[in-house]
Amino acid sequence: MVYLVYSAVMADDTSDPDRAPGAPGQLDVVARAHRVLSDELNRGVFAAGSRLPGERELSGRLGISRGTLRKVLARLAEEQRIEPSPHRGWYVGSSQMVSEPASELISFTEMARARGLRPTARVLDRTERPAGYEEAARLVLGPAAPLIELRRLRGLDDRPVCVETAKIPRGVAPQLAAADMTDRSIHAALEEHSGVRVVRSDFMVWAAAAQAETAELLDLEPGAPVLIGEALTYAQTGSPVLLTQTVYRSDAYRFAATLTRTHP
Known part of the structure; x- marks a missing residue:
């Protein structure tokens, strides 16, 4: 299953003092309310898949106007924390799903921690x-240059999410041949051990059927749908330093992209 990311932008209500253009402290009000509601989502106050309370109740709890609340909800939708349902309100997204922000290079570890996982x-x-x-x-x-290949099972709160196979030129980071890579980010390890800072990645994704070994690791039936992401990652020098293929459970990963039209 491929998830399409939906971003909602609500209509402006200039009669709302919190949303009036140029209102003093308006951005601070939105940021504070966003932090409070994000924290409640992280703590499981609203269960994954459940419907959020209505606008009147939420705005009252947060001490903000409905117009300001709509900005907060739109931001949470852009972060894929909640999802809109036409005529029904807002629903909490799966707390066990990861996704890179559109056009931003971050590691699996950073994605998870950003969601409180x-x-x-x-x-x-x-x-x-x-x-x-x-x-x-x-x-x-x-030809035949030495390569370090590292295969790991990645998870969120102990639930298996993906099988990651990373290939690093030994000359880039020889320390990774022996470094403890349990519960660590490869991006962070490259910078810590070799001073290599990754800055860009060419990424593609496709659907496939889970092979038997991968299915067992991910608690799936053989042949179950999975998503495969392949990334060629570059350092600040412009040189490629990491080739990664990751097999994701299809119910635990969604892909987001920003598409730009380059011709009229």
């Missing part, structure tokens, strides 16, 4: 081997 990573396998022809070409390496 605990990211986990269990190392399944780690090998050192010569790079294959395609791997060497994509990572701009010489």
Whole structure:
């Protein structure tokens, strides 16, 4: 199942003092209410999949006008914390789902923590081997250059979410051949051990059927739908430093993108 990300922008109500253009402190009011409601979502005050209280009740609880509340709800929808349902109100999204913000490069660990979840990573396998022809070409390496391959099971609050296979040129970060990569971000490890800061990634995603081994790791039936994301990630120098393929449970990941029209 592929989830489409929906962003809602409510109609302006200039009669509302909190929403009036240029109203003093208006941004602070929105930010404070957003923090309060985000914290309640993180603490499970509203269960995943449940309907949020109506605007009158929510605005009263937060001490804000309905117009300001609509701005807060729109922001939470953009963050994929809640989802609109026409004529029915707002519903809490799945608390066990990750998604990169559109056009922003962040790690799995950062995605999880932004949603108030605990990211986990269990190392399944780690090998050192010569790079294959395609791997060497994509990572701009010489033929059969040494490569570190790290395979991990990633989870959210101990629930398996994806199987990640990362390939790092040994010359970029030789320390990763032995570093403890349990519950760690590869992006953070690259910077900590080798001073390599990732800044850009070419990413593509496609649907597939889960192979038997992957299905068992993700608590799925063999052949169940999964999403596969592949990323070629570049350092601040402009050189590719990481090639990753990640197999996600289809009910735990959604892909967001910002599309720009380049011609009339």
